[in-house]
Amino acid sequence: MKLFFSKNDVTTKSVIAKQGFRKGALPMRFSKELFSFICLRLVILSALALTWQGMAWLIASPDFPSFLAVIKSMHYHLNEGEMVANILITLRRALLSFIIAMLLGGLLGILMGIHAWVNKLTDSLLIILLNIPALVTILLSYIWFGLVEAAAIAAVVINKIPTVVVMLREGARAVDKDLLAVAKVYQLSPSKTFFSVFLPQLYPFIIASARSGLSLIWKIVLVVELLGRSDGVGFALNTLFQFFDIAGILAYTIAFVMIILLIEALFFKPFDKLVARGTRFD
Amino acid sequence: MxxxxxxxxxxxxxxxxxxxxxxxxxxxxxxxxxxxxxxxxxxxxxxxxxxxxxxxxxxxxxxxxxxxxxxxxxxxLGYIFQQPRLMPWLTVRENIELVLQPEEYHQVDDLLTQVGLANKGEYFPRQLSGGMQRRVSIARAFAINPKLxxxxxxxxxxxxxxxxxxxxxxIELCRQKGTTVxxxxxxxxxxxxxxxxxxxxxxxxxxxxxxxxxxxxxxxxxxxxxxxxxxxxxxxxxxxxxxxxxx
The missing domain is CATH 3.40.50.300 (P-loop containing nucleotide triphosphate hydrolases)
Structure with missing residues (x-):
């Protein structure tokens, strides 16, 4: 059969090549983007460090240690103290809580978005959970379950789940019914419908929820550790506070923030590509 | 009948x-x-x-x-809707493969050729004109060899x-496949x-x-x-x- 439209096709090969859609072109594009992303971050962080150093010289107070003093303190805690061990312990708690909260919150959010009766049943509980202060959840968790690891994780998870639920519920509500109708008419299997038609529509909501989730979770984890654990960054910060070691507190903060930035660059940036697939071509 | x-x-x-x-x-x-x-x-x-x-x-x-x-x-049963209803996150090829079993994927190239999109398999729907998107939806419908x-x-x-x-x-595709429409x-x-x-x-x-x-x-x-x-x-x-x- 003859080909139709061969002369009038709007999109050309050169456009494709320029925009880098070919599957083979993606890795190069990605590594270049990652490099420029890291360079930009380094420039901004260096500017911040210089400003900090300048301000510390001007103020000249022991309550406001210079950037170099903080780096010295970080060097000390890395070599002599337990900074690496504490950061790893906190990271483990944060990631474990993050995964549990994302899975449970995601599941409940999707169910609430799809089924009106689930939403009616759990909406009041969701509003209560959204408004209970994080500190109350942590204290009650320790009182009811004891000063154990599971109580610490549970407290963080309970704090995070409601925000995941809210985002994923909105995502599930916004799913295009017309595309689901295509899946039904062509009798796609339930797994194919879920993974190829339903879930891709939720990616922007999952990424937004994960991004806000990680930053919220590690902050809550520190409070949880401060109140009821004998290790981790939160515990270390509490100890440093008792000795009024401001440089040490800032050293721990910088170290942990740097790790979170690294996680962001390594894990979330590739997901951005996934979300943008077929929709954003810049 | x-x-x-x-x-x-x-x-x-x-x-x-x-x-x-x-x-x-x-x-x-x-x-x-x-x-x-x-x-x-x-x-x-x-x-x-x-x-x-x-x-x-x-x-x-x-x-x-x-x-x-x-x-x-x-x-x-094949259904061509008022709007093409292609999955924007899937390429043209993947949109057609979506309705097929893996062992049937080899048909996709023939189908794309039949609808005049032989070199557009790796494009995303938003990179195509309205007419091309319709042709993809036609190819998707005929991919399953619909009786109706x-x-x-x-x-x-x-x-x-x-x-x-x-x-x-x-008309050409329906004549070739004897489809009821x-x-x-x-x-x-x-x-x-x-x-x-x-x-x-x-x-x-x-x-x-x-x-x-x-x-x-x-x-x-x-x-x-x-x-x-x-x-x-x-x-x-x-x-x-x-x-x-x-x-």
Whole structure:
């Protein structure tokens, strides 16, 4: 059969090549983007460090240690103290809580978005959970379950789940019914419908929820550790506070923030590509 | 041999106040191309949705593939919607593979060639023009080798030359595969160009008020002399047919 439209096709090969859609072109594009992303971050962080150093010289107070003093303190805690061990312990708690909260919150959010009766049943509980202060959840968790690891994780998870639920519920509500109708008419299997038609529509909501989730979770984890654990960054910060070691507190903060930035660059940036697939071509 | 048999007593939305279809009944023979013409808002899309199983109502009897007891699962059914409804996050190739089993993926290249998109398999839908997207949706529908194909005004918002070429493509594919087609449109000229038989719907609550067999030789021409004469004769006999009245 003859080909139709061969002369009038709007999109050309050169456009494709320029925009880098070919599957083979993606890795190069990605590594270049990652490099420029890291360079930009380094420039901004260096500017911040210089400003900090300048301000510390001007103020000249022991309550406001210079950037170099903080780096010295970080060097000390890395070599002599337990900074690496504490950061790893906190990271483990944060990631474990993050995964549990994302899975449970995601599941409940999707169910609430799809089924009106689930939403009616759990909406009041969701509003209560959204408004209970994080500190109350942590204290009650320790009182009811004891000063154990599971109580610490549970407290963080309970704090995070409601925000995941809210985002994923909105995502599930916004799913295009017309595309689901295509899946039904062509009798796609339930797994194919879920993974190829339903879930891709939720990616922007999952990424937004994960991004806000990680930053919220590690902050809550520190409070949880401060109140009821004998290790981790939160515990270390509490100890440093008792000795009024401001440089040490800032050293721990910088170290942990740097790790979170690294996680962001390594894990979330590739997901951005996934979300943008077929929709954003810049 | 009957491929599709439709009997709908009453289809309504809400508390029964908004009746869309009432006493709707017709059948389609195997390999037949039936066009359904009716005024805007008369329930043409609802009718196709009911045939495809997307909507239902009590008191409906729809049987497929020459077997009164068949349900829709046993009949390969293709549906080309008003909008192409392609998954934006999948490439053209992946959109077609979506409706196939892995062992059938080798057909995709042939299908893309047939619809004139042989070098567009790795493009995403948003990189294609409206006409190209329609062709992908046509390729997707024919990928499953449908016994019954439903089309809901698929060439509506396209420019005239593009729509003409897509109609030719549709005719060619249906002829090759011997597909039974139910084609919904409000454009009588399009119906005359494509169909073996035209069913006319009344205004809502809709029913079939008239049917005409298009006894013109094929291939037909859009706005050809014989086609226009056929249309003029029909309109002279039933001047209000397109408004959904037969008086």
């Amino acid at each position: 009957i491929e599709l048999n439709v009997a709908i007593k009453n289809k309504h939305y809400g508390d029964g106040e908004n009746t869309v279809l009432a006493k709707m009944g017709f059948s389609v023979k195997k390999g037949e191309f039936v066009a359904i013409v009716g005024p805007s808002g008369c329930g043409k899309t609802t009718l196709l949705n009911m045939i495809s199983g997307l909507e239902s109502c009590s008191g409906q009897h729809i049987s497929y593939c020459n077997n009164p007891s068949n349900n829709i699962d046993k009949c390969q 194909l439903l089309l809901d005004e698929p060439f509506n918002s396209l420019d005239a030359p593009t729509a003409t070429r897509l109609r030719q493509l549709l 139910v084609f919904v449109t409000h454009d009588l000229q399009e119906a005359i160009y494509l169909a073996d038989r035209i069913l006319f719907m009344s205004d809502s609550p809709s029913t079939i008020i008239h049917q005409s067999i298009v006894d013109l030789p094929k291939p037909r021409r859009e706005s050809g002399v014989a086609e226009l004469a056929w249309q003029a004769q029909l309109m002279a006999t039933y001047p209000h047919l397109l408004a959904g009245r037969i008086d």
